[in-house]
Amino acid sequence: MTDPIQCLVVDDKPLALDLLTDYVSKVPFLQLAGRSENPVEALNWVGERQVDLIFLDIQMPQLTGLQFLQALDRRAQVVLTTAYPEHALAGFEHDVIDYLLKPISFERFYQAAQKAQRRLRPAPAATPRPYLFVKTEHRMQRVDLAEVLYLEGLQNYVIIHTATEKIIARQTISSLEASLPASGFVRVHKSFIVSLAHIHTVERSRIFIRGAAPMVIPVGDAYRSAFYGRL
Known part of the structure; x- marks a missing residue:
């Protein structure tokens, strides 16, 4: 069993601090190393204690989250938490793991925690299969992943768009997403998954x-920060 990821939660708002602390306690592979309403104090903690991951607010007195990132000098990985989406690009320029917009749901927090786990506690690399089989109306059909442009979810069906055909799979887009290699595909909307290639x-x-036809895929608000992080 790998060691839990040691987390520091930094936010000048007590309610936000309590919420994130509670979320950390619910994730088995995370462990709370500390919490602070004072970013200057938190920065000193990083130099004195083992901290792997910081959940960091941006709008704080004394030291903003972006100033904190500059002073941190990559001594720990960071997930930004903020109510202001306009700072996303600046955050990713500092190679943050994820960017969570308040109010933060536990589901979205857990997605960020999983991304942190993959970076900080990577599993042994496995060679993904270059294909998968999906259930269509009358048969199981092989789909070569290199040919997939994007996937479109329609209730209990998924249309797999390739350059030459459309394959209708009888399953939900979430269940099909679990079968795709994360290195090659990214969810960008509740109804769309695209091939990065x-x-x-x-x-x-x-x-x-x-x-692709149509050639334009929308990016949903809930998926925007994670998508730009993959880019």
Whole structure:
């Protein structure tokens, strides 16, 4: 069993601090190393204690989260927590693991924790299969992943778009997402998963897929920060 990830929670708002502390306690592979409403105090803690991961607010007195990142000098990994989406790009320039917009649900927090686990406690690399089988109306059909442009969810069905055909799989998009290699595909909307290899350009909240029809995939608000982190 690997050692738990030692977490520090930093936020000048007591309610936000209590919420994130509670979330940390619910994730088996996270352990609370400390919590602080004072970013200067928290920065000193990082130099004195073992801290692997920091959940860090941006808008704080004395020291903003972005100033904290500059002073941190990569001594620990960081997940930013804020009510202000305009700081996302600056955060990812500092190679933060994720960017959580308040109010933060536990589901979204857990996704960020899993990303931190993959970076800080990586599992042994496994070679992903270059294909998968999906259940269509009358048969099991092989899908070569290199040919998949994007996937579109429609209630209990998924349309798998390739350059040459559309395959209708009889399952939900969430269940199919679990079968895809995370290195090659990313969920960008509640109804869309795209292949990173086939992204042509990204413009604001739209993804242009090379060879796809229609060629424009929307990026949902809940998925935007994670998507730009993958880019």
